[in-house]
Amino acid sequence: MEDFASAASREQISIPSVEKVVQQWRKPSQGRGKLNSDAAVKENRCGVGIIIRDGVGDVLLAAGVRMMDVSSPEEAEARAILFGLQTAFDAGLRNLEVESDCLNVIKLLNGHKARTLTQVVVNDTLALSNLFSFCSFSFANRSCNKVAHSVAQLSLSYDEMRVWLEDHPLTCFPLSWRTRF
Template sequence: MGSTTWKPPPTGWWKVNTEAAIAERHVGLGMIVRDNIGDVLMSGGKKLDVAIQVLEEEVRATLFGLRYAYDAGFRQVELETDCLNLVTLLTKKSNENSTSQMVVKDIFVVVNLFEACIFKFPKRLCNMTTYSLAKDSLMFDEVLIWMEECPHRHCSYCR
């Protein structure tokens, strides 16, 4: 099953953690990109003004993280999300009859741009910093991206 501690990617790879948080009719998306020693290279957040299902929140957070990671030049990534249903959809390339499936197809389009992209399922505990960033994103009025830092106070010790 999922890992219980955050693990760095291999040398030459980058780890993209994504997460979503919901509050009433808003969804906060968060993403953090780290290198093989755990240093934050990029982080970001975005608020969506929609009410959607949990799986679709996570799918949109993953698409958000992958798009920005690609745009920043990261080409070999491990994508981690604590949504097991999403990891199953992405690794088995299975289909389901849902609105989430349309966004999953968009993820595959972006994934094909990378040299390599693998999907992993960590326990929620490993993704708490990204979850906190997603929660904070509920207050954002625009997409915010930070290079080589994360605005969340736990980044320095909670990977």
């Protein structure tokens, strides 16, 4: 039994500490907005949602739309990022740190290549990102992306795109977050 306990404790030490780090939303660098995006897929429908906040945590923009004929959850996540950049560009935002909880799409956006329909969406996203003064793509733990996910879930029921400027759907921010930011 002691050998098992000893081996188990060694294994715990050798496991990367990524899971042990508490993940929470972090503010963007000075002068930039943080765009969080997510997708919710249900049957043949897909809802995508985004939220853009400033360095204080104030909402600059939130938006959601329902999409049809999405081939995979990965493609849906890529479309959410593209939708976020398009919406931000239309609103005049040009300095963004983009976060998604889909690691595979973030890898594609940061240079990995794949022969999938998702790559086509990624290529469009990269072309659009070149029009920004600053645009970076990074992975965010799901716990950092809860608000964008809530907007995406709401978007499943939308008939048209919805955009909130300096506002958001009230149900997307838990009560505890409303007082924190």
